[in-house]
Amino acid sequence: MTDHEGRGHEWVADCRLRAATDLFTHTWDPVVLAALRAGPRRRRELRAAIGGISDKVLTDTLRRLLAGGLVGRHAHAEAPPRVEYGLTVLGQSLVEGPMVALGRWAVDHGDELLAAQENAARRTTDP
Amino acid sequence: MTDHEGRGHEWVADCRLRAATDLFTHTWDPVVLAALRAGPRRRRELRAAIGGISDKVLTDTLRRLLAGGLVGRHAHAEAPPRVEYGLTVLGQSLVEGPMVALGRWAVDHGDELLAAQENAARRTTDP
DNA sequence: CCGTATCCCTTAAGATACTG
DNA sequence: CAGTATCTTAAGGGATACGG
Numbered sequence: 001m002t003d004h005e006g007r008g009h010e011w012v013a014d015c016r017l018r019a020a021t022d023l024f025t026h027t028w029d030p031v032v033l034a035a036l037r038a039g040p041r042r043r044r045e046l047r048a049a050i051g052g053i054s055d056k057v058l059t060d061t062l063r064r065l066l067a068g069g070l071v072g073r074h075a076h077a078e079a080p081p082r083v084e085y086g087l088t089v090l091g092q093s094l095v096e097g098p099m100v101a102l103g104r105w106a107v108d109h110g111d112e113l114l115a116a117q118e119n120a121a122r123r124t125t126d127p
Numbered sequence: 128m129t130d131h132e133g134r135g136h137e138w139v140a141d142c143r144l145r146a147a148t149d150l151f152t153h154t155w156d157p158v159v160l161a162a163l164r165a166g167p168r169r170r171r172e173l174r175a176a177i178g179g180i181s182d183k184v185l186t187d188t189l190r191r192l193l194a195g196g197l198v199g200r201h202a203h204a205e206a207p208p209r210v211e212y213g214l215t216v217l218g219q220s221l222v223e224g225p226m227v228a229l230g231r232w233a234v235d236h237g238d239e240l241l242a243a244q245e246n247a248a249r250r251t252t253d254p
Numbered sequence: 255c256c257g258t259a260t261c262c263c264t265t266a267a268g269a270t271a272c273t274g
Numbered sequence: 275c276a277g278t279a280t281c282t283t284a285a286g287g288g289a290t291a292c293g294g
Contacts, residue, residue, distance in 0.1 A: 017229070021151060101228040116195070120194045184287055
């Protein structure tokens with residue numbers, strides 16, 4: 001199943017592609033990954049930088065990303081607890097590769113996307 | 128999904144990127160898009176090519192992709208109903224760009240990803 | 255063949271309050 | 275500051291049966 005290029009009828013059976021797309025199924029995962037792009041951050045910094053994410057969801061998301069091997073955690077042994085999260089090498093490759101590509105696409109086709117959505121919406125409302 | 132005061136934070140405030148990543152939050156969307164990469168397909172062909180998707184979910188997914196302007200629908204006026212779904216120009220640009228990039232990444236880093244996941248899993252089980 | 259209509263279960267994610 | 279503990283709601287996704 002190494003053959004993902006070209007034919008298309010085998011994409012679905014390609015577990016690796018499925019595994020990759022599944023990395024994006026959780027709303028906040030890409031957001032957190034993107035926020036870590038600039039470098040390691042403390043939990044609180046992350047929360048502030050992201051904005052609009054609850055403590056629980058941030059915890060859940062970080063747990064998942066840690067389990068997925070995309071994010072690493074470093075707890076400094078200090079009196080006021082200091083913990084930093086950062087992208088692993090793997091996480092970095094994902095962010096700098098496909099995610100940047102997606103971001104670029106979003107910028108290039110954002111207007112078009114919105115327009116298409118409105119157009120399709122009007123189509124279903126208008127007889 | 129509350130909007131956070133449109134200040135120019137970073138990536139997170141970039142609604143276009145959010146809009147783009149949200150295109151992947153539904154499990155089957157990328158799968159269907161990928162299945163359409165090879166060209167327009169009839170509903171039944173799609174279902175067969177994908178495998179493991181229910182009628183309802185396929186319907187939901189197609190509706191969403193249609194509403195999103197990524198997929199188009201063409202109903203031929205024939206005695207036995209014939210309907211074909213295909214990528215729009217916009218959908219094609221998404222598939223051929225970011226999605227192919229993601230697929231390539233999945234192939235290149237699939238082993239690494241699995242290894243990292245197992246590693247992280249062992250870490251949380253082993254003290 | 256192309257869908258729709260239900261019912262059911264699981265889980266993401268928000269809100270809130272509390273501990274080390 | 276870093277995290278946990280509940281509770282709640284909304285929604286994705288599966289199974290099945292029926293309608294155009």
